[in-house]
Amino acid sequence: MPVPVLTTPRPEDADGWFDFLVTQQAATYTGLVPADFAERQRSYRDAWVPELAERFAHPGSSRALVAKVGDEIVGIASIVDAPLGWEVDGGFTPSPANRQLDRLYVSRDFHGTGLADALLSNVDDGRPMYLWLIDGNERARRFYSRRGFADLDEQFAAGDSWGGVAMHRMLRSMAR
Template sequence: MKFSIRRASPDDAEAYSRTHLQGLHETYAQIMPPAFHRHYDAELPVLIAKRREALEAGAASWLAFDEAGAAVGIATSGPGRDDDRPDFELHHIYTLASTHGTGLGQQLLDAAIEDQAAYLWILNGNPRAERFYLRNGFEPDGTSTLCGPTWHHRPMFRMHRQQQVTGGHERTAAVDSRQ
């Protein structure tokens, strides 16, 4: 399966938000209660408006498409928001279940953070994501917290990785993130 990945523009707000919503549903189907999914379904118009605003403000977001042109994955990253970890943050990556095992998640990760030192937050009980990030050099840093009410106060933990260097050379992204 081949994918194309490009920086999302404000015109992509709806496709990005719908893909995000489907990714949330598929990723957290067994982890989150039905109320979580109903909440996000009802919030779709708000999510689209907020994503459009973020993209208009220059948010670093990527959208992945399959060969038929359907949106199948998303990623957003940017400066760290945690006071004790001011480096780069991977806000989220979601790929649709139909693409799992194809390498799309890796392509989105490479586009979103390249070889930078970075951190992310991961919901407890998501072993597939945890394995993916461990394979990519992330390690739990000992920090955990509870999510807010929208996420039903579920526990989450933070993972961090150092800048990636391969064979004496910095690793480069397989995707042109400037598109």
């Protein structure tokens, strides 16, 4: 199996990042989200791709990595300042930490290879952070639990594009 190269995403990676994200989310959450989930997510393309390109050009305090084999994206990870606008708009504040792991997805071909751990380890700045977890995603819950994240005793409904699926946050108070 080829070894992915981890790099900081560039603005020209925004299209591929978006497409990879939607594809991986649809695969990860099959049976948990509506059948037209990917179509719903793709409707955000025109807004999100320019935002991603800008963020990759001027990352500020956000941290992102992309894993590639050749030109193909096989993994993504990013940590951002929290709370995000959708969290504020949805009333999901206060945040349990000032940083959020907002993306960590790896192609199924690379599950079990250590790529997710490499992405997380290399994007993590060691500060306390949280993430959102779709209830029923036990593989992810176990992965994050092994890395010091704990489920918070809360439950929220995801937005319309996610079909209102149940979700909660996991918090890691200190880096392990």
